[in-house]
Amino acid sequence: MKAIALFSGGLDSTLAAKLIIDQGIEVIACNINTGFGSTKDRLAHMKNMCEQIGAEFRSVDIRDEYIREVLFTPKYGYGKNFNPCIDCHAKMFEVAKRVMEEWGASFLISGEVLGQRPMSQNSESLQKVLNLSNCEGLLLRPLSAKALTPTIPETEGWVDREKLENINGRNRERQMELAEQFGLKDYEAPGGGCLLTDENFSNKIRDFIAHDTFSVEDIPTLKYGRQLRLPEGAKLIIGRNAEDNAVLEAIENSKFIHIRTELVGPHAMLSRTATDNDKTLAAKLVLAYCKAGFEGEQTLMFGDEELTAVSDLSRNDAQKYFI
Ligand code: SF4
Structure with a gap:
């Protein structure tokens, strides 16, 4: 059993991948390069986090497709700046689904946490992303799984839902506890987040x-x-x-x-x-x-x-x- 993790190198995506790896599932951590994110430092950081949790790191370049299909024509508009977050997430999942099939994996995971970002991670936005990307049922969000509708990997018994998390909101206490429990080091991602924000x-x-x-x-x-x-x-x-x-x-x-x-x-x-x-x-x-x-x-x-x-x-x- 293999899963593709949408991976930014941040603590949440690292923990989400680790929760699935600990269930005996091979995880490929897939960073999607839109052209507006990762710096050299961040790339090194992502590889370091993957080594710590035992995930394989891969990067997929979608810059051209992103500019043509997302950046200037987002269906759900922009956030505070030039960041089309909902359409961007959906594009990332669409690409992840494509590579999932190519790389022989069975489902997708992401580090999204319900209610963490009021605009892009409320339950309505999470659902919009699923609708837009056509990933319904295949996308598991391990950090908030217990608060969300069960996905195919859970209903099929590939993943034990009971061992997943029920995090809701902006409080990071549970993530810190998990980081400690997994012995993660240097997990603060260096600067160089998304330039579109x-x-x-x-x-x-x-x-x-x-x-x-x-x-x-x-x-x-x-x-x-x-x-x-x-x-x-x-x-x-x-x-x-x-x-x-x-x-x-x-x-x-x-x-x-x-x-x-x-x-x-x-x-x-x-x-x-x-x-x-x-x-x-x-x-x-x-x-x-x-x-x-x-x-x-x-x-x-x-x-x-x-x-x-x-x-x-x-x-x-x-x-x-x-x-
Ligand atoms: S912050 Fe940037 S990379 Fe993240 S979803 Fe928004 S536009 Fe996409």
């Missing part, structure tokens, strides 16, 4: 789609650097630190050109369709973020094209273009 990131997406069509290759261009929208519509991205600069430098995206200079300064990117005025402004703004100690006209490379500009703007001037 972040107000600033949501504004960046809104700005992007107001000017261009959005696709998978555009995701990294929203995650790194200072983001500026110039008066004639071009987008300028200026690295904030060595990490940003390294990531931006490596991005290959047909909508952008790279801006390079011999000076000590940030890596930057600009919309390929930028007008001459926006290009000149971009050059001045990039120079404003270069280390002082130069004078007069400076030459920058905009892709293969040379552009000469005078550094007469300050970092304060840049702020009015921030998204």
Whole structure:
């Protein structure tokens, strides 16, 4: 008997998987990559949690499908920011059901807790997710199972319902007790949760789609650097630190050109369709973020094209273009 666990690396999804593993069932912990979640740290954390509970870790990339089918057209709308949580959950279960069949598993589990998140984890929302994803009966939520309708794995006797939990609400005491009982270590997930719940990131997406069509290759261009929208519509991205600069430098995206200079300064990117005025402004703004100690006209490379500009703007001037 094999089950697929929807896995985020958080304590709840870890405990849900462990409760099923302890019933002698093989669990594959499946993290679904929407493009807006896991950082490198979180990936390492998920693998660590899986090692501790004896689950196999796998990740499934649905970024393209997510952008096409969920992000901009959620049937149940958005949460506080750009987070289409109900449709997103449903998509994850739909994908999990697909891999369940491919990987020869018999049912799905998730770490959802009834009443934990007032909007997305009340019983009505949990049911909507089942309806949307077509997983009715196959999805077991071990942490709240006793408060929910029995699922196929319970009625068929694959899982002993009596050994599952009856957690309801936001109090985390029972989860802490279970973590202690299972001897889990370092279970606090590092930052890097879902970016769609972040107000600033949501504004960046809104700005992007107001000017261009959005696709998978555009995701990294929203995650790194200072983001500026110039008066004639071009987008300028200026690295904030060595990490940003390294990531931006490596991005290959047909909508952008790279801006390079011999000076000590940030890596930057600009919309390929930028007008001459926006290009000149971009050059001045990039120079404003270069280390002082130069004078007069400076030459920058905009892709293969040379552009000469005078550094007469300050970092304060840049702020009015921030998204
Ligand atoms: S928080 Fe993000 S990943 Fe989680 S359900 Fe909502 S949109 Fe999906």
